[in-house]
Amino acid sequence: MEQVDTLVVGAGVVGLAIAATISEHQDTIVIEQHAQFGEHTSSRNSEVIHAGIYYPDNSLKAQLCVEGKALLYDHCQSYHVPAQKIGKILIASNESEIAKLHALVAQANNNGVCDLRFLSLAELREKAPEIKAVDGVWSPSTGILDSHQLMLSYLNKLSQHGGHYVNNTQFISAHYDGEYFVVTLKCGEQEFLLKCKTLINAAGLFAQACANNIDALAAHHIPPLHYCKGQYFSYQGRHPFKHLIYPMPEQHGLGIHATLDLAGQLKFGPDTEFIDQLDYTPWEQAKPRFVEAIKRYWPKLDGTRLQLSYCGIRPKLQLQGTQDFVIQDSQQHGIKGLINLFGIESPGLTASLAIAQKIAKQVCAAHE
Ligand SMILES: Cc1cc2nc3c(=O)[nH]c(=O)nc-3n(C[C@H](O)[C@H](O)[C@H](O)COP(=O)(O)OP(=O)(O)OC[C@H]3O[C@@H](n4cnc5c(N)ncnc54)[C@H](O)[C@@H]3O)c2cc1C
Secondary structure (H helix, E strand, C coil): EEEEEEEEEEECHHHHHHHHHCCCCEEEEECCCCCEEEEEEEHCCCCCCCCCCCCCCCCCHHHHHHHHHHHHHHHHHCCCCCCCCCCCCCCCCHHHHHHHHHHHHHHHCCCCCCCEEEEEEHHHHHHHHCCCCCCCECCCCCCCCCCHHHHHHHHHHHHCCCCEEEEEEEEEEEEEEECEEEEEEEEEEEEEEEEEEEEECCCCCHHHHHHEECCCCCCCCCCCCEEEEEEEEECCCCCCCCCCEECCCCCCCCCCHHHHCCCCEEEEECEEEEEECCCCCCCCHHHHHHHHHHHHCCCCCCCCHEEEEEEEEEECCCCCCCCCEEEHHHHHHCEEEEEEEEECCCCCCCCHHHHHHHHHHHHHHHHH
């Protein structure tokens, strides 16, 4: 039976970052069930490098987003990953939202994001022409990047350190013998076994399904999974946007905001909608809702120029309230060498390197 120190399940941005980081210290393999890496959430998001504004005090999201942002900008520079710190403006569209805007600035300060500043109305008009807002806050450290190039750079780093990426290979189950995991993998119709000391479940929307097939893991350690779809409409034609524009956040997401990609393409979204099946088909019927939400801050929107684009699905762990990332190790579930990642929704892309460093520390400490 083949043996490896660390097996990472799932080649999304998080699994790839983890594998690339751990491969500096250990023999590492990352497997992907599909022919291509990053086909799920990692290629169906806003590609925004978040500043770390919204997340509750002492949450993993707050800590790992702020750390991850700094690591990510450095990494993008070193590995020539296209990224731009274009900044974003948080806006209050009416008087009743001003208190919320102040609360967000206070939250950002608590999280160590201390570079936000209120804009004068003249600055708002200059930075965000045509945007209807009674108040606005500038976030200079927010940026955008090319997520596909980022994943490629993690793959490069992995191979530079002698690690391996294996596609078309599905995790089926794992048996824990008290020291090692004997993992059953499937490649085409062929099943084979691989032995590893550390098993990292970074399977995103499939993390619960994988966890269910690890024999030693008690079911009560596996949180529920709720699919929360978020879709986008792109805008065809000239537009006045130079920075990202975010209205006040909603319960499950950041509100239908305006983002730009590195080519200057404007898009709006994502909205939030809980669904029962993993289905990436976008819905044209959502358009009136988008038009209404966008017109609140961009009254001049020409709705006929909105084109249905793509959607992503958030791995929510609960239907109500704020949730944090769940990174489970032996302290939680009692199984040495097993790390499960659940609920890695936004800002998982931004936080990917910080998540990877946190896990690499845990893995290396366990081997000392
Ligand atoms: C609509 C939306 C917008 C977002 N916008 C942003 C943003 O602007 N900025 C930001 O920081 N974050 C954003 N996020 C969050 C970010 O995209 C995710 O946190 C991140 O992509 C999660 O990566 P992952 O590697 O955990 O999961 P995934 O990308 O889903 O990767 C998991 C991988 O595991 C593989 N896999 C699953 N099961 C198996 C198996 N049994 N065997 C082998 N392989 C398996 C899958 O095929 C997949 O490739 C957004 C998310 C959504 C949904």
